Structures are given as structure tokens and as C-alpha cells.
Amino acid sequence: MTKRSDAASAASAATPATLALTRAGIAFTARSYDHDPRAAAYGLEAAEKLGVEPERVFKTLLATIDGELAVGIVPVALQLDLKALAHALGAKRAEMADPKVAERKTGYVVGGISPIGQKTPLPTVLDESAILCETILVSGGRRGLDLELSPDDLIAVTGGQYAPIARSR
Known part of the structure; x- marks a missing residue:
């Protein structure tokens, strides 16, 4: 894994997420693929096209927890357990956030929401x-771009925490 510091490679993948990682001095690898807009599941598409096990590719989901937004990050082949996410954040109730609200608060489009470099920092939980x-892969801030980094670095840059928040489909 390389630190993306040279101007040419950073410019080719520049998103708020890559810029945040570069500013924080966190090593990552930007991994691009040709996104198919007809893909049924963006995360599974990323795993397949990048040749990575689905257990290492994580999706970023936004939920409303007791009226406030929060981020849950789970493997793409699993689902977010809303009750577990609420519990991890010391709350009672959780539901998936409205996609338009998620886009507005993060500055990213659905299918390309990165847990890193969001417009509004939100409580973040990464599945244990x-x-x-x-290393794991998360969205780099646009469809067709994933970022590979260590889970501990993801926790550090998002101010997040680990918890058991994923469940089987």
C-alpha cells in the first residue's frame, strides 16, 4: 500500500475522501473500476471488478439514530443491523436515513458515499x-472508486468505533 502524495496520482482520484486521508497522513490505495450504472448492488460490483473478497469490501450506510444521523459501515454481502447500530451508539431507535438527506449531509451521491471526508462529521461505527x-475497501467518494486502507486508520480518520453491527441477509 502506498501513500498517495504525488500530484498526478492524487489528482486522478481527488475526492473529499482522498484529500482528507492525504491531509491526515494516512496511507491508502485508490482502486478504480468501470462502474456499471445497471449494477444491482454497488458494493458487490466493486468486490467483483476489483477481484477482492466481499468480506473486505465495506459499504457505507446512513441511519437516523434517535433523530440524529450516524454512519454504519458493514461488509457488502451483509446487512446493517439497525438495532445493533443504535445500541452501539447508546440509542434506542434507528432507521435507514432518507437518501436525499444522506447525500445532502455527506456531500456524496448514494452508491458513492464515503465514510471519509463527509461535509458533516457524523458518529461512525465500523463492523467489528x-x-x-x-486492509479493507470503502467507497472513495464516487461510484467506481474504492479506497483500500487499514481498518484502524479508517477508525482514526472518522473518529469511529468498532461494534458488531452486521447481520446476514
């Missing part, structure tokens, strides 16, 4: 299964 991986 990420601990088992040396």
Missing part, C-alpha cells in the same frame, strides 16, 4: 469483522 482484515 473489519478487525480480521489487514
